[in-house]
Amino acid sequence: MKLHVINTGFFKLDGGAMFGVVPKTLWSKTNPADDNNLCPWAMRCLLVEQGNRLVLIDNGIGYKQDAKFFSHYYLHGNDSLEKSLKSKGFDFSDITDNFLPHLHFDHCGGGVKYKDRDPNLIEMTFPNAKYWSNEAHWDWAIHPNGREKASFLKENLVPMKESGQLEFLDLAKKELFEGFSFMTVDGHTDKQMLPMIQFKGRTIVFVADLLPSVGHIPLPYVMGYDTRPLLTLEEKRLFLEEAAKNNYVLFLEHDPVHECCTVKMTEKGVKLDQTFSLNEL
Structure with missing residues (x-):
């Protein structure tokens, strides 16, 4: 098995929204904001090369929306999918x-794009790929609640279904293939899946939006975007204790600086241990 970091660029989100009830004087120590209170965030994907399979985890924001949409998110950087x-x-x-x-x-x-940049011609970015979700989360996304409606965009979802490339994973089995399993968490959004990959004797966990950055390791540091923040807090506690006990490598999708980290148990709870790039494993 080989793992590759796939950087798709950076965007900006409001620091207060990203850290919920935690005061700016605290969260800005790890994630400093600009004059508009915006912090940069990565959109870092992970590519898993295993046998004849090439599995991309996530695919970034894409380029389909109009200038007004993107003006809210300040896309920047030299990377693209x-x-x-x-x-x-x-x-x-x-x-x-x-x-x-x-x-x-x-x-x-990033999984759906305009053919020749024509908004009337939609095609799947990965023509030979299966797009994996799970049925519970898919239903949650296509019948969105008022809080998440602006995050679930039909132009990203409907083409997946219509293409015939959408597949649902078995939440009882929780495995894509041997060495690639996943856990589910519900605090951020219903049935979010966190891949767990066995690599060089270690467990690599793609922590997605359960833990956007090292700045979110303290338990109260929960995003304002989460639909069930108290559940996120408990899910984080249980996961971080497990991660510290088993020396998991946490692959950070949104941290603007750090690709990976480990955590350790201390007298004051779970704390950050080490940060490093994936190729250092």
Whole structure:
């Protein structure tokens, strides 16, 4: 098995929204904001090369929305999904599986694109891939609650279904293939899936929006975007204790600086241990 970091660029979100009830004087120590209170966040995907399968976890925000939409999110950086894949020697057509932890626009928007940049011509970015979600989360996304409606965009979702490439994972089995399993959490959004990959004797966990950055390791640091913040807090506690006990490697999708980290148990609870890049494993 080989793992590759796929960087799709950066965007900005309000720091207060990203840290909920935690005061700015505290969260700005790890995630400093600009004059508009916006913090930069990565959209970092993970590519898993195993046998004849090439599995991409997440796919970034994409480019389908209009200028007004993107003006809220300040996309920046030199990376893109296509450029990053090509730097690893791959093309869109090489992807066999696109594993989608959840279906908010910054995680799945890159999976559908305009053909020749014509908004009337929609095509799947990965023509040979299965797009993996789960039925419970899919139903949650296509019948969105008022809180998440702006995050579940029809133009990202409907083409997946209509293409025939959408597949649902078995939440009882919780496995894509041997060595690639997942857990589910419900605090951020219903039935978010966190891939757990066995690699070089370690467990790599793609922590998605359960833990967006190292700045979110303290338990009260819960996003204002979460639908069930108290549940997130409990899910984080249980997961971080397990991660510390088993020395999991946490792959950070949104941290603007750090690709991976480990955590450790202390007298004051679970704390950050080490940060490093994936290729250091």
